[in-house]
Amino acid sequence: MALFRVATYNIHKGVQGFGPARRLEIHNLGHAIEQLDADVVCLQEVRKLHRREERFFTRWPELPQAEFLCPEGYAAVYQTNATTRHGEHGNAMLSRWPIVSHGHEDMSDHRFEQRGLLHAQVQVGRKLVHVIVMHLGLIAGSRVRQIE
Numbered sequence: 001m002a003l004f005r006v007a008t009y010n011i012h013k014g015v016q017g018f019g020p021a022r023r024l025e026i027h028n029l030g031h032a033i034e035q036l037d038a039d040v041v042c043l044q045e046v047r048k049l050h051r052r053e054e055r056f057f058t059r060w061p062e063l064p065q066a067e068f069l070c071p072e073g074y075a076a077v078y079q080t081n082a083t084t085r086h087g088e089h090g091n092a093m094l095s096r097w098p099i100v101s102h103g104h105e106d107m108s109d110h111r112f113e114q115r116g117l118l119h120a121q122v123q124v125g126r127k128l129v130h131v132i133v134m135h136l137g138l139i140a141g142s143r144v145r146q147i148e
Helices: 026-036 051-056 065-069 140-147
Strands: 006-010 040-050 075-083 087-095 099-106 116-124 127-134
Touching: 006 026, 026 065, 040 051, 040 065, 040 075, 040 127, 051 087, 065 075, 065 087, 075 099, 075 116, 087 099, 087 116, 087 127
Parallel strands: 006 040
Antiparallel strands: 040 087, 075 087, 099 116, 116 127
C-alpha cells in the first residue's frame, strides 16, 4: 500500500493575537498547507465568514477560509460548529482524493462552547477511507463526555 499522508491543523480562524494587536495569518497558513503535501488536511477553527474581521483586515480573503486554503487540485468541505452575530466557524477538510460524502455531528457539551465533528468519506483508489475532523472542548471533563 502506498503512503497516505494526513495532517491536522487548528488555524485559529486565520488570525493570531487579540484586540488591536491581532494580525492576519491566513495567507501564511495557505503556504504552510501547500508545503505539507498531505493527501488530506483536517482543519479546526475555520471561518466561513466574519463580518467584523472583514472590515478590520484589508487583505481578508473574499472566499470562505476552507476554499481559500485549498491547494490547486484538492477538494474542500466545511461544516459549521458555531454561529455568532458576526459570522460562523467550524471544521474543514481538504483532500487530494475525491470526497464521496460528508456530514456533521454536534458534539457540544454545553451551550458556551459549540463543538462539532466532520465525517467525510474519501475515495482513495478502490478504497473508501473515513476521515473524522473534530475539535474537542477546552475542559478535560468536556472532552471525555464528547468522546463517550
